Amino acid sequence: MPSLLTHHPLKALYALFATALEAFRLPLYIVLYLLPSARPHPKWTYKQAVLIKLLKTFLHHAARIEIRMPLSLKPGREGERFVVMRAPEKEVLEKLYVGPLKDPHGEIVPGELGGTWYPSAYPSSSSKNASSEGKDTEDVVLYVHGGAFVLGTGRIYECGFIVSALLRHAGVHRVFCPQYRLAGRPLNARFPAALQDVLTSYLYLTRELGIPAKRVIVSGDSAGGNVAIGLLRYLAEYGAELDLESPAAALLWSPWVDPAAAVDPARFKQNPNYPTDFVPAVFLAWGIRCFSGRDEATGKPKLDPSNKYITP
Known part of the structure:
Protein backbone atom coordinates (compact mmCIF):
# COMPACT_ATOMS: atom_id res chain seq x y z
CA MET A 1 0.00 0.00 0.00
CA PRO A 70 1.78 13.64 -16.01
CA LEU A 71 2.05 13.07 -19.75
CA SER A 72 1.16 15.66 -22.36
CA LEU A 73 0.09 15.09 -25.94
CA LYS A 74 1.30 18.57 -26.96
CA PRO A 75 4.39 18.66 -29.23
CA GLY A 76 6.43 20.92 -26.96
CA ARG A 77 10.14 21.13 -27.70
CA GLU A 78 9.91 18.12 -30.03
CA GLY A 79 7.80 20.04 -32.57
CA GLU A 80 7.12 18.13 -35.78
CA ARG A 81 9.07 15.15 -34.44
CA PHE A 82 6.25 14.47 -31.97
CA VAL A 83 3.22 12.57 -33.28
CA VAL A 84 -0.04 11.46 -31.70
CA MET A 85 -1.23 7.95 -32.52
CA ARG A 86 -4.98 7.51 -32.59
CA ALA A 87 -6.81 5.12 -30.30
CA PRO A 88 -7.58 1.85 -32.11
CA GLU A 89 -11.04 1.58 -33.62
CA LYS A 90 -13.38 -0.91 -31.99
CA GLU A 91 -12.96 -3.48 -34.76
CA VAL A 92 -9.16 -3.31 -34.55
CA LEU A 93 -9.24 -3.37 -30.77
CA GLU A 94 -11.34 -6.53 -30.63
CA LYS A 95 -9.28 -8.26 -33.30
CA LEU A 96 -5.69 -7.42 -32.37
CA TYR A 97 -5.68 -6.62 -28.64
CA VAL A 98 -6.46 -10.07 -27.27
CA GLY A 99 -5.14 -12.49 -24.66
CA PRO A 100 -2.83 -10.68 -22.20
CA LEU A 101 -3.64 -7.33 -23.84
CA LYS A 102 -7.26 -7.61 -22.74
CA ASP A 103 -7.56 -6.50 -19.12
CA PRO A 104 -9.52 -9.15 -17.16
CA HIS A 105 -10.98 -6.36 -15.00
CA GLY A 106 -12.14 -4.35 -18.03
CA GLU A 107 -10.47 -1.18 -16.73
CA ILE A 108 -7.45 -0.76 -19.03
CA VAL A 109 -8.18 -0.24 -22.73
CA PRO A 110 -5.96 1.08 -25.54
CA GLY A 111 -6.09 4.83 -26.11
CA GLU A 112 -4.24 7.52 -28.01
CA LEU A 113 -0.63 8.20 -27.18
CA GLY A 114 2.28 10.30 -28.30
CA GLY A 115 5.71 9.44 -29.62
CA THR A 116 8.93 11.18 -30.62
CA TRP A 117 10.96 10.61 -33.78
CA TYR A 118 14.75 10.88 -33.95
CA PRO A 119 16.53 12.54 -35.76
CA SER A 120 13.45 13.64 -37.75
CA ALA A 121 9.90 12.49 -38.39
CA TYR A 122 9.38 9.55 -40.73
CA PRO A 123 7.76 10.72 -44.00
CA SER A 124 4.09 9.80 -44.19
CA SER A 125 2.68 8.04 -47.25
CA SER A 126 1.32 11.38 -48.46
CA SER A 127 4.66 13.15 -48.10
CA LYS A 128 6.56 14.21 -51.21
CA ASN A 129 9.67 12.57 -49.75
CA ALA A 130 7.96 9.24 -49.15
CA SER A 131 8.70 6.31 -51.46
CA SER A 132 8.22 2.58 -51.31
CA GLU A 133 11.94 2.22 -51.93
CA GLY A 134 12.75 4.25 -48.79
CA LYS A 135 10.46 2.10 -46.69
CA ASP A 136 12.40 -0.99 -47.75
CA THR A 137 15.85 0.47 -47.05
CA GLU A 138 15.43 2.42 -43.79
CA ASP A 139 15.92 0.54 -40.53
CA VAL A 140 13.76 1.93 -37.74
CA VAL A 141 14.17 1.26 -34.01
CA LEU A 142 11.05 1.14 -31.85
CA TYR A 143 12.63 2.20 -28.56
CA VAL A 144 10.77 1.68 -25.27
CA HIS A 145 12.12 3.84 -22.46
CA GLY A 146 12.75 2.65 -18.91
CA GLY A 147 11.63 4.10 -15.58
CA ALA A 148 10.17 1.17 -13.58
CA PHE A 149 6.83 1.65 -15.40
CA VAL A 150 6.23 4.87 -13.41
CA LEU A 151 8.63 7.45 -14.91
CA GLY A 152 9.63 8.53 -18.40
CA THR A 153 8.28 10.15 -21.55
CA GLY A 154 10.57 9.17 -24.43
CA ARG A 155 11.19 12.84 -25.19
CA ILE A 156 14.46 14.57 -26.10
CA TYR A 157 15.58 15.59 -22.60
CA GLU A 158 15.29 11.98 -21.44
CA CYS A 159 16.18 9.76 -24.41
CA GLY A 160 18.41 12.03 -26.45
CA PHE A 161 21.69 10.48 -25.28
CA ILE A 162 20.79 6.81 -25.77
CA VAL A 163 19.07 7.53 -29.09
CA SER A 164 22.17 9.37 -30.31
CA ALA A 165 24.20 6.28 -29.47
CA LEU A 166 21.81 4.08 -31.47
CA LEU A 167 21.92 6.38 -34.48
CA ARG A 168 25.73 6.59 -34.31
CA HIS A 169 26.65 2.99 -33.68
CA ALA A 170 23.77 0.65 -34.57
CA GLY A 171 23.59 1.42 -38.28
CA VAL A 172 19.93 2.48 -38.13
CA HIS A 173 18.26 5.44 -39.83
CA ARG A 174 15.56 6.50 -37.37
CA VAL A 175 14.36 5.83 -33.84
CA PHE A 176 10.80 6.14 -32.58
CA CYS A 177 10.12 6.46 -28.83
CA PRO A 178 6.50 5.99 -27.73
CA GLN A 179 5.24 7.92 -24.72
CA TYR A 180 3.39 4.94 -23.26
CA ARG A 181 1.00 5.32 -20.32
CA LEU A 182 2.61 5.04 -16.90
CA ALA A 183 1.46 2.94 -13.97
CA GLY A 184 2.11 5.68 -11.40
CA ARG A 185 -0.03 8.69 -10.64
CA PRO A 186 -1.84 10.52 -12.09
CA LEU A 187 -2.63 7.96 -14.83
CA ASN A 188 -2.50 4.78 -12.71
CA ALA A 189 -2.26 2.86 -15.98
CA ARG A 190 -1.21 -0.57 -14.72
CA PHE A 191 -0.53 -3.62 -16.90
CA PRO A 192 -1.41 -4.12 -19.75
CA ALA A 193 -1.48 -0.38 -20.60
CA ALA A 194 2.22 -0.11 -21.52
CA LEU A 195 2.09 -3.28 -23.63
CA GLN A 196 -1.09 -2.09 -25.36
CA ASP A 197 0.61 1.19 -26.21
CA VAL A 198 3.75 -0.46 -27.54
CA LEU A 199 1.62 -2.68 -29.79
CA THR A 200 -0.21 0.47 -30.96
CA SER A 201 3.21 1.96 -31.76
CA TYR A 202 4.28 -1.18 -33.63
CA LEU A 203 1.05 -1.09 -35.67
CA TYR A 204 1.63 2.61 -36.35
CA LEU A 205 5.03 1.81 -37.84
CA THR A 206 4.12 -1.30 -39.80
CA ARG A 207 0.55 -0.58 -40.86
CA GLU A 208 -0.06 3.16 -40.84
CA LEU A 209 3.41 4.13 -42.15
CA GLY A 210 3.89 0.90 -44.09
CA ILE A 211 7.37 0.12 -42.74
CA PRO A 212 8.11 -3.59 -43.32
CA ALA A 213 8.49 -5.58 -40.11
CA LYS A 214 11.85 -6.78 -41.45
CA ARG A 215 13.04 -3.16 -41.13
CA VAL A 216 11.93 -2.71 -37.51
CA ILE A 217 14.17 -3.38 -34.50
CA VAL A 218 12.43 -3.45 -31.11
CA SER A 219 14.59 -2.05 -28.34
CA GLY A 220 14.23 -0.99 -24.72
CA ASP A 221 16.07 -0.44 -21.47
CA SER A 222 15.15 -1.60 -17.97
CA ALA A 223 11.34 -1.58 -17.68
CA GLY A 224 11.23 -0.70 -21.39
CA GLY A 225 13.17 -3.88 -22.09
CA ASN A 226 10.54 -5.75 -20.09
CA VAL A 227 7.73 -4.31 -22.23
CA ALA A 228 9.72 -5.03 -25.40
CA ILE A 229 9.99 -8.69 -24.35
CA GLY A 230 6.24 -8.66 -23.75
CA LEU A 231 5.66 -7.43 -27.30
CA LEU A 232 7.97 -10.12 -28.72
CA ARG A 233 6.17 -12.80 -26.72
CA TYR A 234 2.79 -11.51 -27.88
CA LEU A 235 3.84 -11.53 -31.53
CA ALA A 236 5.27 -15.04 -31.13
CA GLU A 237 2.13 -16.39 -29.46
CA TYR A 238 -0.60 -14.51 -31.35
CA GLY A 239 1.10 -13.04 -34.42
CA ALA A 240 0.27 -15.84 -36.86
CA GLU A 241 -3.46 -15.87 -36.15
CA LEU A 242 -3.62 -12.05 -36.09
CA ASP A 243 -1.51 -11.63 -39.25
CA LEU A 244 1.19 -9.70 -37.37
CA GLU A 245 4.79 -10.20 -38.45
CA SER A 246 7.63 -10.20 -35.95
CA PRO A 247 10.35 -7.53 -36.15
CA ALA A 248 13.78 -8.12 -37.63
CA ALA A 249 15.61 -8.08 -34.31
CA ALA A 250 15.58 -6.96 -30.70
CA LEU A 251 18.18 -4.93 -28.82
CA LEU A 252 17.64 -4.89 -25.05
CA TRP A 253 19.62 -2.81 -22.55
CA SER A 254 19.64 -4.25 -19.02
CA PRO A 255 16.02 -5.42 -19.35
CA TRP A 256 14.08 -5.75 -16.09
CA VAL A 257 13.20 -9.44 -16.34
CA ASP A 258 12.28 -10.19 -12.73
CA PRO A 259 9.94 -7.49 -11.39
CA ALA A 260 8.31 -10.03 -9.07
CA ALA A 261 11.57 -10.14 -7.08
CA ALA A 262 11.24 -6.42 -6.32
CA VAL A 263 7.95 -6.82 -4.45
CA GLY A 293 -2.23 -2.75 -9.48
CA ARG A 294 -3.99 -3.01 -6.13
CA ASP A 295 -7.48 -4.15 -5.25
CA GLU A 296 -8.86 -1.42 -2.97
CA ALA A 297 -11.04 -3.89 -1.04
CA THR A 298 -8.40 -6.55 -0.30
CA GLY A 299 -5.13 -4.64 -0.75
CA LYS A 300 -3.83 -7.52 -2.88
CA PRO A 301 -2.39 -7.18 -6.42
CA LYS A 302 -4.98 -7.09 -9.19
CA LEU A 303 -2.56 -9.06 -11.34
CA ASP A 304 -0.01 -11.67 -10.31
CA PRO A 305 3.49 -10.10 -10.57
CA SER A 306 4.83 -13.53 -11.59
CA ASN A 307 2.64 -13.51 -14.74
CA LYS A 308 4.95 -14.36 -17.67
CA TYR A 309 4.06 -11.05 -19.38
CA ILE A 310 5.15 -9.13 -16.26
CA THR A 311 8.04 -11.30 -15.10
CA PRO A 312 9.42 -13.09 -18.17
Whole structure:
Protein backbone atom coordinates (compact mmCIF):
# COMPACT_ATOMS: atom_id res chain seq x y z
CA MET A 1 0.00 0.00 0.00
CA PRO A 2 1.22 3.58 -0.67
CA SER A 3 2.58 5.23 2.47
CA LEU A 4 1.25 8.38 4.12
CA LEU A 5 4.22 10.23 2.61
CA THR A 6 2.45 10.17 -0.76
CA HIS A 7 -0.22 12.56 0.53
CA HIS A 8 -0.07 16.21 1.53
CA PRO A 9 0.93 17.77 3.89
CA LEU A 10 3.34 14.92 4.74
CA LYS A 11 4.51 14.77 1.13
CA ALA A 12 5.58 18.43 1.20
CA LEU A 13 7.20 18.04 4.62
CA TYR A 14 9.16 14.99 3.42
CA ALA A 15 10.34 16.89 0.33
CA LEU A 16 11.68 19.67 2.56
CA PHE A 17 13.35 17.15 4.86
CA ALA A 18 14.93 15.26 1.95
CA THR A 19 16.22 18.48 0.40
CA ALA A 20 17.86 19.52 3.67
CA LEU A 21 19.27 16.04 4.28
CA GLU A 22 20.86 15.73 0.84
CA ALA A 23 22.17 19.29 0.95
CA PHE A 24 24.22 18.07 3.92
CA ARG A 25 25.10 14.56 2.72
CA LEU A 26 25.91 15.00 -0.97
CA PRO A 27 28.87 17.37 -0.45
CA LEU A 28 30.35 14.72 1.84
CA TYR A 29 30.11 12.10 -0.90
CA ILE A 30 31.57 14.54 -3.43
CA VAL A 31 34.66 14.83 -1.25
CA LEU A 32 34.73 11.15 -0.23
CA TYR A 33 34.63 9.95 -3.86
CA LEU A 34 37.91 11.73 -4.56
CA LEU A 35 39.37 8.47 -3.20
CA PRO A 36 38.86 5.63 -5.74
CA SER A 37 38.68 3.10 -2.91
CA ALA A 38 35.69 4.93 -1.41
CA ARG A 39 33.60 4.74 -4.58
CA PRO A 40 30.92 2.02 -4.96
CA HIS A 41 33.31 0.36 -7.42
CA PRO A 42 37.05 1.19 -7.51
CA LYS A 43 37.12 1.18 -11.31
CA TRP A 44 34.45 3.86 -11.56
CA THR A 45 35.58 7.36 -12.52
CA TYR A 46 34.97 10.21 -10.11
CA LYS A 47 32.30 11.68 -12.39
CA GLN A 48 30.58 8.32 -12.75
CA ALA A 49 30.45 7.77 -8.98
CA VAL A 50 29.03 11.25 -8.28
CA LEU A 51 26.41 11.14 -11.05
CA ILE A 52 25.18 7.68 -10.07
CA LYS A 53 24.93 8.79 -6.45
CA LEU A 54 22.83 11.77 -7.52
CA LEU A 55 20.56 9.60 -9.66
CA LYS A 56 20.11 6.94 -6.97
CA THR A 57 19.31 9.63 -4.40
CA PHE A 58 16.69 11.22 -6.65
CA LEU A 59 15.02 7.88 -7.43
CA HIS A 60 14.95 6.93 -3.75
CA HIS A 61 13.14 10.10 -2.70
CA ALA A 62 10.91 10.13 -5.80
CA ALA A 63 9.73 6.65 -4.84
CA ARG A 64 9.13 7.54 -1.20
CA ILE A 65 6.65 10.27 -2.15
CA GLU A 66 5.57 8.53 -5.39
CA ILE A 67 6.24 11.58 -7.52
CA ARG A 68 3.56 12.36 -10.11
CA MET A 69 4.45 12.04 -13.80
CA PRO A 70 1.78 13.64 -16.01
CA LEU A 71 2.05 13.07 -19.75
CA SER A 72 1.16 15.66 -22.36
CA LEU A 73 0.09 15.09 -25.94
CA LYS A 74 1.30 18.57 -26.96
CA PRO A 75 4.39 18.66 -29.23
CA GLY A 76 6.43 20.92 -26.96
CA ARG A 77 10.14 21.13 -27.70
CA GLU A 78 9.91 18.12 -30.03
CA GLY A 79 7.80 20.04 -32.57
CA GLU A 80 7.12 18.13 -35.78
CA ARG A 81 9.07 15.15 -34.44
CA PHE A 82 6.25 14.47 -31.97
CA VAL A 83 3.22 12.57 -33.28
CA VAL A 84 -0.04 11.46 -31.70
CA MET A 85 -1.23 7.95 -32.52
CA ARG A 86 -4.98 7.51 -32.59
CA ALA A 87 -6.81 5.12 -30.30
CA PRO A 88 -7.58 1.85 -32.11
CA GLU A 89 -11.04 1.58 -33.62
CA LYS A 90 -13.38 -0.91 -31.99
CA GLU A 91 -12.96 -3.48 -34.76
CA VAL A 92 -9.16 -3.31 -34.55
CA LEU A 93 -9.24 -3.37 -30.77
CA GLU A 94 -11.34 -6.53 -30.63
CA LYS A 95 -9.28 -8.26 -33.30
CA LEU A 96 -5.69 -7.42 -32.37
CA TYR A 97 -5.68 -6.62 -28.64
CA VAL A 98 -6.46 -10.07 -27.27
CA GLY A 99 -5.14 -12.49 -24.66
CA PRO A 100 -2.83 -10.68 -22.20
CA LEU A 101 -3.64 -7.33 -23.84
CA LYS A 102 -7.26 -7.61 -22.74
CA ASP A 103 -7.56 -6.50 -19.12
CA PRO A 104 -9.52 -9.15 -17.16
CA HIS A 105 -10.98 -6.36 -15.00
CA GLY A 106 -12.14 -4.35 -18.03
CA GLU A 107 -10.47 -1.18 -16.73
CA ILE A 108 -7.45 -0.76 -19.03
CA VAL A 109 -8.18 -0.24 -22.73
CA PRO A 110 -5.96 1.08 -25.54
CA GLY A 111 -6.09 4.83 -26.11
CA GLU A 112 -4.24 7.52 -28.01
CA LEU A 113 -0.63 8.20 -27.18
CA GLY A 114 2.28 10.30 -28.30
CA GLY A 115 5.71 9.44 -29.62
CA THR A 116 8.93 11.18 -30.62
CA TRP A 117 10.96 10.61 -33.78
CA TYR A 118 14.75 10.88 -33.95
CA PRO A 119 16.53 12.54 -35.76
CA SER A 120 13.45 13.64 -37.75
CA ALA A 121 9.90 12.49 -38.39
CA TYR A 122 9.38 9.55 -40.73
CA PRO A 123 7.76 10.72 -44.00
CA SER A 124 4.09 9.80 -44.19
CA SER A 125 2.68 8.04 -47.25
CA SER A 126 1.32 11.38 -48.46
CA SER A 127 4.66 13.15 -48.10
CA LYS A 128 6.56 14.21 -51.21
CA ASN A 129 9.67 12.57 -49.75
CA ALA A 130 7.96 9.24 -49.15
CA SER A 131 8.70 6.31 -51.46
CA SER A 132 8.22 2.58 -51.31
CA GLU A 133 11.94 2.22 -51.93
CA GLY A 134 12.75 4.25 -48.79
CA LYS A 135 10.46 2.10 -46.69
CA ASP A 136 12.40 -0.99 -47.75
CA THR A 137 15.85 0.47 -47.05
CA GLU A 138 15.43 2.42 -43.79
CA ASP A 139 15.92 0.54 -40.53
CA VAL A 140 13.76 1.93 -37.74
CA VAL A 141 14.17 1.26 -34.01
CA LEU A 142 11.05 1.14 -31.85
CA TYR A 143 12.63 2.20 -28.56
CA VAL A 144 10.77 1.68 -25.27
CA HIS A 145 12.12 3.84 -22.46
CA GLY A 146 12.75 2.65 -18.91
CA GLY A 147 11.63 4.10 -15.58
CA ALA A 148 10.17 1.17 -13.58
CA PHE A 149 6.83 1.65 -15.40
CA VAL A 150 6.23 4.87 -13.41
CA LEU A 151 8.63 7.45 -14.91
CA GLY A 152 9.63 8.53 -18.40
CA THR A 153 8.28 10.15 -21.55
CA GLY A 154 10.57 9.17 -24.43
CA ARG A 155 11.19 12.84 -25.19
CA ILE A 156 14.46 14.57 -26.10
CA TYR A 157 15.58 15.59 -22.60
CA GLU A 158 15.29 11.98 -21.44
CA CYS A 159 16.18 9.76 -24.41
CA GLY A 160 18.41 12.03 -26.45
CA PHE A 161 21.69 10.48 -25.28
CA ILE A 162 20.79 6.81 -25.77
CA VAL A 163 19.07 7.53 -29.09
CA SER A 164 22.17 9.37 -30.31
CA ALA A 165 24.20 6.28 -29.47
CA LEU A 166 21.81 4.08 -31.47
CA LEU A 167 21.92 6.38 -34.48
CA ARG A 168 25.73 6.59 -34.31
CA HIS A 169 26.65 2.99 -33.68
CA ALA A 170 23.77 0.65 -34.57
CA GLY A 171 23.59 1.42 -38.28
CA VAL A 172 19.93 2.48 -38.13
CA HIS A 173 18.26 5.44 -39.83
CA ARG A 174 15.56 6.50 -37.37
CA VAL A 175 14.36 5.83 -33.84
CA PHE A 176 10.80 6.14 -32.58
CA CYS A 177 10.12 6.46 -28.83
CA PRO A 178 6.50 5.99 -27.73
CA GLN A 179 5.24 7.92 -24.72
CA TYR A 180 3.39 4.94 -23.26
CA ARG A 181 1.00 5.32 -20.32
CA LEU A 182 2.61 5.04 -16.90
CA ALA A 183 1.46 2.94 -13.97
CA GLY A 184 2.11 5.68 -11.40
CA ARG A 185 -0.03 8.69 -10.64
CA PRO A 186 -1.84 10.52 -12.09
CA LEU A 187 -2.63 7.96 -14.83
CA ASN A 188 -2.50 4.78 -12.71
CA ALA A 189 -2.26 2.86 -15.98
CA ARG A 190 -1.21 -0.57 -14.72
CA PHE A 191 -0.53 -3.62 -16.90
CA PRO A 192 -1.41 -4.12 -19.75
CA ALA A 193 -1.48 -0.38 -20.60
CA ALA A 194 2.22 -0.11 -21.52
CA LEU A 195 2.09 -3.28 -23.63
CA GLN A 196 -1.09 -2.09 -25.36
CA ASP A 197 0.61 1.19 -26.21
CA VAL A 198 3.75 -0.46 -27.54
CA LEU A 199 1.62 -2.68 -29.79
CA THR A 200 -0.21 0.47 -30.96
CA SER A 201 3.21 1.96 -31.76
CA TYR A 202 4.28 -1.18 -33.63
CA LEU A 203 1.05 -1.09 -35.67
CA TYR A 204 1.63 2.61 -36.35
CA LEU A 205 5.03 1.81 -37.84
CA THR A 206 4.12 -1.30 -39.80
CA ARG A 207 0.55 -0.58 -40.86
CA GLU A 208 -0.06 3.16 -40.84
CA LEU A 209 3.41 4.13 -42.15
CA GLY A 210 3.89 0.90 -44.09
CA ILE A 211 7.37 0.12 -42.74
CA PRO A 212 8.11 -3.59 -43.32
CA ALA A 213 8.49 -5.58 -40.11
CA LYS A 214 11.85 -6.78 -41.45
CA ARG A 215 13.04 -3.16 -41.13
CA VAL A 216 11.93 -2.71 -37.51
CA ILE A 217 14.17 -3.38 -34.50
CA VAL A 218 12.43 -3.45 -31.11
CA SER A 219 14.59 -2.05 -28.34
CA GLY A 220 14.23 -0.99 -24.72
CA ASP A 221 16.07 -0.44 -21.47
CA SER A 222 15.15 -1.60 -17.97
CA ALA A 223 11.34 -1.58 -17.68
CA GLY A 224 11.23 -0.70 -21.39
CA GLY A 225 13.17 -3.88 -22.09
CA ASN A 226 10.54 -5.75 -20.09
CA VAL A 227 7.73 -4.31 -22.23
CA ALA A 228 9.72 -5.03 -25.40
CA ILE A 229 9.99 -8.69 -24.35
CA GLY A 230 6.24 -8.66 -23.75
CA LEU A 231 5.66 -7.43 -27.30
CA LEU A 232 7.97 -10.12 -28.72
CA ARG A 233 6.17 -12.80 -26.72
CA TYR A 234 2.79 -11.51 -27.88
CA LEU A 235 3.84 -11.53 -31.53
CA ALA A 236 5.27 -15.04 -31.13
CA GLU A 237 2.13 -16.39 -29.46
CA TYR A 238 -0.60 -14.51 -31.35
CA GLY A 239 1.10 -13.04 -34.42
CA ALA A 240 0.27 -15.84 -36.86
CA GLU A 241 -3.46 -15.87 -36.15
CA LEU A 242 -3.62 -12.05 -36.09
CA ASP A 243 -1.51 -11.63 -39.25
CA LEU A 244 1.19 -9.70 -37.37
CA GLU A 245 4.79 -10.20 -38.45
CA SER A 246 7.63 -10.20 -35.95
CA PRO A 247 10.35 -7.53 -36.15
CA ALA A 248 13.78 -8.12 -37.63
CA ALA A 249 15.61 -8.08 -34.31
CA ALA A 250 15.58 -6.96 -30.70
CA LEU A 251 18.18 -4.93 -28.82
CA LEU A 252 17.64 -4.89 -25.05
CA TRP A 253 19.62 -2.81 -22.55
CA SER A 254 19.64 -4.25 -19.02
CA PRO A 255 16.02 -5.42 -19.35
CA TRP A 256 14.08 -5.75 -16.09
CA VAL A 257 13.20 -9.44 -16.34
CA ASP A 258 12.28 -10.19 -12.73
CA PRO A 259 9.94 -7.49 -11.39
CA ALA A 260 8.31 -10.03 -9.07
CA ALA A 261 11.57 -10.14 -7.08
CA ALA A 262 11.24 -6.42 -6.32
CA VAL A 263 7.95 -6.82 -4.45
CA ASP A 264 10.04 -7.32 -1.31
CA PRO A 265 12.78 -4.62 -1.22
CA ALA A 266 14.74 -6.59 1.42
CA ARG A 267 15.01 -9.56 -0.95
CA PHE A 268 16.13 -7.33 -3.80
CA LYS A 269 18.92 -5.86 -1.66
CA GLN A 270 20.41 -9.34 -1.30
CA ASN A 271 21.56 -9.20 -4.92
CA PRO A 272 25.40 -9.17 -4.85
CA ASN A 273 25.42 -6.34 -7.41
CA TYR A 274 23.05 -4.10 -5.45
CA PRO A 275 25.79 -1.78 -4.08
CA THR A 276 26.73 -0.77 -7.64
CA ASP A 277 23.17 -0.59 -8.98
CA PHE A 278 21.91 2.96 -9.54
CA VAL A 279 18.32 1.80 -9.00
CA PRO A 280 17.27 1.69 -5.31
CA ALA A 281 15.07 -1.17 -4.10
CA VAL A 282 12.28 1.16 -2.93
CA PHE A 283 12.00 2.59 -6.46
CA LEU A 284 11.52 -0.84 -8.05
CA ALA A 285 9.06 -1.87 -5.33
CA TRP A 286 6.99 1.22 -6.14
CA GLY A 287 7.12 0.37 -9.85
CA ILE A 288 5.94 -3.23 -9.58
CA ARG A 289 3.26 -2.31 -7.02
CA CYS A 290 1.77 0.21 -9.47
CA PHE A 291 2.29 -2.03 -12.51
CA SER A 292 0.45 -4.99 -11.00
CA GLY A 293 -2.23 -2.75 -9.48
CA ARG A 294 -3.99 -3.01 -6.13
CA ASP A 295 -7.48 -4.15 -5.25
CA GLU A 296 -8.86 -1.42 -2.97
CA ALA A 297 -11.04 -3.89 -1.04
CA THR A 298 -8.40 -6.55 -0.30
CA GLY A 299 -5.13 -4.64 -0.75
CA LYS A 300 -3.83 -7.52 -2.88
CA PRO A 301 -2.39 -7.18 -6.42
CA LYS A 302 -4.98 -7.09 -9.19
CA LEU A 303 -2.56 -9.06 -11.34
CA ASP A 304 -0.01 -11.67 -10.31
CA PRO A 305 3.49 -10.10 -10.57
CA SER A 306 4.83 -13.53 -11.59
CA ASN A 307 2.64 -13.51 -14.74
CA LYS A 308 4.95 -14.36 -17.67
CA TYR A 309 4.06 -11.05 -19.38
CA ILE A 310 5.15 -9.13 -16.26
CA THR A 311 8.04 -11.30 -15.10
CA PRO A 312 9.42 -13.09 -18.17
